[in-house]
Amino acid sequence: MFHRIVLSPLTRQRSYGNVPQPHAILYYSQRATNGGLLIAEATAVSPTAHGYTDSPGIWTEEQVEAWKPIVDGVHAKGGIFFCQLWHAGRASNTDMQPKGQAPISCTDKGLDLDYRLPYSPPRKLATDEIPAIVEDFRIAAKAAVKAGFDGIEIHAAHGYLIDQFMKDEVNDRTDEYGGSLENRCRFALEIVQALTKEISSGRVGIRISPFADYLECGDSNPEELGMYMAQALNEYGIAYRDRAQNEVRGSTVPGPTKFGSYEKGF
Numbered sequence: 001m002f003h004r005i006v007l008s009p010l011t012r013q014r015s016y017g018n019v020p021q022p023h024a025i026l027y028y029s030q031r032a033t034n035g036g037l038l039i040a041e042a043t044a045v046s047p048t049a050h051g052y053t054d055s056p057g058i059w060t061e062e063q064v065e066a067w068k069p070i071v072d073g074v075h076a077k078g079g080i081f082f083c084q085l086w087h088a089g090r091a092s093n094t095d096m097q098p099k100g101q102a103p104i105s106c107t108d109k110g111l112d113l114d115y116r117l118p119y120s121p122p123r124k125l126a127t128d129e130i131p132a133i134v135e136d137f138r139i140a141a142k143a144a145v146k147a148g149f150d151g152i153e154i155h156a157a158h159g160y161l162i163d164q165f166m167k168d169e170v171n172d173r174t175d176e177y178g179g180s181l182e183n184r185c186r187f188a189l190e191i192v193q194a195l196t197k198e199i200s201s202g203r204v205g206i207r208i209s210p211f212a213d214y215l216e217c218g219d220s221n222p223e224e225l226g227m228y229m230a231q232a233l234n235e236y237g238i239a240y241r242d243r244a245q246n247e248v249r250g251s252t253v254p255g256p257t258k259f260g261s262y263e264k265g266f
């Protein structure tokens with residue numbers, strides 16, 4: 001039995017030391033309903049993925065174990081719980097990165113604004129480093145299922161790493177991950193492919209925001225970008241796609257949320 005009331009992912013910054021805390025059992029179970037879908041807050045896939053202090057991760061055993069009772073609390077109320085997998089990319093700073101390194105991105109162009117953090121200039125990933133980031137998402141998805149989550153949502157919105165690759169105002173690459181729409185969306189779709197293979201398409205959702213320019217991450221043709229992603233995603237039969245925020249009246253891009261096989265249950 002499912003219904004259509006969904007809790008949006010909401011960053012709380014209460015996962016001290018990047019480990020989810022017991023108070024989250026109460027927080028998430030209070031928001032759970034029988035048959036309702038909850039999306040957990042943005043959860044880092046690797047040590048380089050954090051962009052806010054005290055955001056949770058799912059890249060250590062300790063984090064996986066800490067998520068388990070939180071997921072159990074939601075399940076006890078009959079809720080369905082997806083973990084939002086996230087990499088902040090350049091929306092981070094050296095204090096948050098392993099060994100004080102520069103945050104990684106598709107570019108070495110930094111952010112001008114200091115919104116919630118003083119952002120540090122990023123380091124542009126070499127082409128041969130990109131498969132390892134896809135792999136981080138795959139391992140994190142596997143860990144999320146191990147923690148008991150019913151599925152995962154890929155955070156490909158709001159100016160974070162995947163969105164940085166997709167948008168032509170940020171992506172200045174000349175390799176197969178930059179330039180054409182197909183190239184800019186390659187990273188996102190490689191992650192979708194890896195995750196559907198790892199945990200099955202019915203357990204994978206995605207959040208995109210083609211029209212948003214949050215974190216200085218805009219695109220010159222969001223309509224075309226959104227349509228391209230919507231059509232490409234149809235090939236994978238994933239559980240749902242969510243087009244987050246910044247609705248544009250009259251846009252033909254499907255949205256905001258399209259449910260697929262998730263409705264049929266797992």
Ligand SMILES: Cc1cc2nc3c(=O)[nH]c(=O)nc-3n(C[C@H](O)[C@H](O)[C@H](O)COP(=O)(O)O)c2cc1C
Binds near residue numbers: 010084244
């Ligand atoms: C405090 C706060 C934290 C948020 N954290 C996330 C997040 O972790 N992941 C995400 O995709 N969106 C995040 N969002 C965006 C929300 O999920 C939602 O899309 C946004 O608030 C718009 O919905 P609303 O009009 O109902 O507020 C956050 C929003 C707020 C206000």
